[in-house]
Amino acid sequence: MNNHTVVVGNALAGMVAALELAEQGKQVTLVNPGGPLGGYFAGLQIDGVMFDAGLVKFELDGYLNQAKWSELASYDPTLRNDVGRFLNIVHEWVLKYSPLHQFDMPKMMVDGEVYDDVLLSNAYHSFSQLPFAQDCIAELQQSQPEPSIHARQKVNGATYDTLDYATASIANHGKTMHEKLIATYLRKAQGVTADRMLGRYHRVAWLPLFYPETLLESYQGKAVSLAPTKFHYPKLSSVGAIVTKVKQELLAHKNIRYITQAVQQVTKTEEGWQIRCAESELSATDLVWTYQPSQLLKCLGLQPTPVEETKSAIAVAFFRIKKADIRNVYTLLNVVDLNCSLYRITNQTACAEDHGDLMNIVAEFNTDYFRELYGDVSDDTFIIQKLLAELAQMQLIAEDTVPVIAAIKRIPGGFLVPDAAARDAWEQDQRTIIQHYPDIALLAMSSGFFATSLNDQVVQGLHYAATKAHILPVDFIDNTLVVHA
Incomplete structure (x- = not known):
């Protein structure tokens, strides 16, 4: 069997790895059991308009001593924020698809007053x-x-x-x-x-x-040496648009096969792996897994660690509003005040430095807290009405604003709270996989507990493609990956 890598999952890390391997001449099958390619970062098309699903941005301020391409092998997703050493590499990768724009300082609202943000931006x-x-x-x-x-x-x-x-x-x-x-x-x-x-x-x-x-x-009002965090966003575009370009490149590549089927069983063989899907069976020399380790254990016939997870009921509202109805423009506003259900509002049009006549505003809220304030969370029309009233109360839009687009999306399954039980179960599952099957590559949700940021996933995909032990020898010349046949 010739070298053939099967990548399981819809995560951006797997997409990047698949493309990099395909560019090296490898045969790759990407198996997507469900969900949009790119996952959370795929964005959402509503009436032909691309929105990102909440606050999605690039942080390109990392360690002063940035790692070189030749140091990708040293990346460790289990170390908190190890990706900070590789942000120059992330930047280079992104520029293949879109220029970036450093957007204006995020804000926060406390007791009805607006300040430069300290929660996320360290102002x-x-x-x-x-x-x-x-x-x-x-x-x-x-x-x-x-x-x-x-x-x-x-x-x-x-x-x-x-x-x-x-x-x-x-x-x-x-x-x-x-x-x-x-x-x-x-x-x-x-x-x-x-x-x-x-x-x-x-x-x-x-x-x-x-x-x-x-x-x-x-x-005390003294100057400190630490500067506020700088955030970047695709200029005149979105992260979802970048992921769409990656998807298009992937689907068009002659060395990549893409199938959408559930994975039912994974078996180790003498030559590599046998992956049984709902409608087909695949043989592979290498296996990359981008879902939770507990899901892989089930496919391997092993028992995941039982855990009672705590999840937050997160939802996102998407608005497209005429610029004439906008009263104050903030790239991002964290809302601390308890009289509003919205906790974060992102003006993605402002982040992209787009000067058109319409603005895309994405507002995040917890449906449990919304219920606490307003009672009903079953009627999207009612929710939209209340959220627009909150935006007007905060003087972000006019009171009589009628959005061109207004939609609600609830995050499926909720958002996992990083408590000790979830962390311990996750780490035990990963240890079990590594103990029994150390040659399975674990990316995205299996790589490190919450090592799933946009930056992490780009680096993970590049890291895997560059450091596979059995692939053709590689060198790095002028920061370019060179494969020797």
Whole structure:
């Protein structure tokens, strides 16, 4: 059997790996058991208009010492934010499909006032402007966290293996900031209290964990050396449009076969793998898996770790609105105030620096919290009416705005809360796979617990294609992958 790689799943990481292997002359079959190619990053076409499914962006500010293409083999998805070393490579890959635009500073709304955002963007200069700044200064001056739970330990510190986010946040931020910003936003967005989430994975909920020393200086109005995070978005385009181009390239490639079937069984053979699908059977020398490790275990005839997962009921509203009806333009607005169900609003047209007559606005909310405020979550027309009223209340749109497009999409299955039970079950499942079948490549949702960001998935696909042990020898010349026949 000639070298033949089967990639299972619809994740972007698998798409990137398949394309890279095909470009090397390998035969690849991409098996999609269900869902759009690209998953969450595929975006959504509504009445012919492409929307991204919420906040989707590129973070291209990473470590100062950026890794070279020849160092891709050192990428480790199990290390928190290891992808930060490879952002120049991500940037180069994206530029094949679209130029990028650094969009304006995101904002946040606290007690009805708008500030430069601190939750996601680390705009330290905003802390001194917050109405509770003096209370935070007093708390931070009076106490410092124990060394083991200081925020500098969040990446590798042993205590953070089990430390909950509430304990970490209160210790490093003080009780006032935790209650006014962290706990409030988390309740709206995820529908859980901070003690239900592991502190190490605070960014999964788009929330921060600052060093208390830096935080105190910021509340006191002192300049700090850390700059706000810079975010990039496809210029005059969208992430979904980029994924569509990748999909088109993949489907047209002579070395790639694409099938949409459920995978029922995976069996190890002398030559590689036998993959039984709903309507066909495939033989492969190599297998790449991009779904959850628990799903792979079932196909291998092994028992996944039982776990009771906590999931958030996330939904997204998509609006296309005439620019004449827009009152204030923010690229992104995090809404902390509890009188609004919306927790994040992204003006994707502004992010893309598009100066047309219509703007695409994507608004995210938790349906459980919406029910708490308004009662009914079954009628999309009612939901749209309430969300438009909230946008008008926040002075983002005119009160009598009639959207050109208005639609609601609920995230299937909800959003997994990163608690200890979910992390432990995931890690046990991955260990079982590696112990029994170490030659299965685990990408995307199987690669590392929540190592599924846009940046991570691009790097994972490139990493796999460049480091397969049995593929033709490769070199990197002037940052270009060169395959030797």
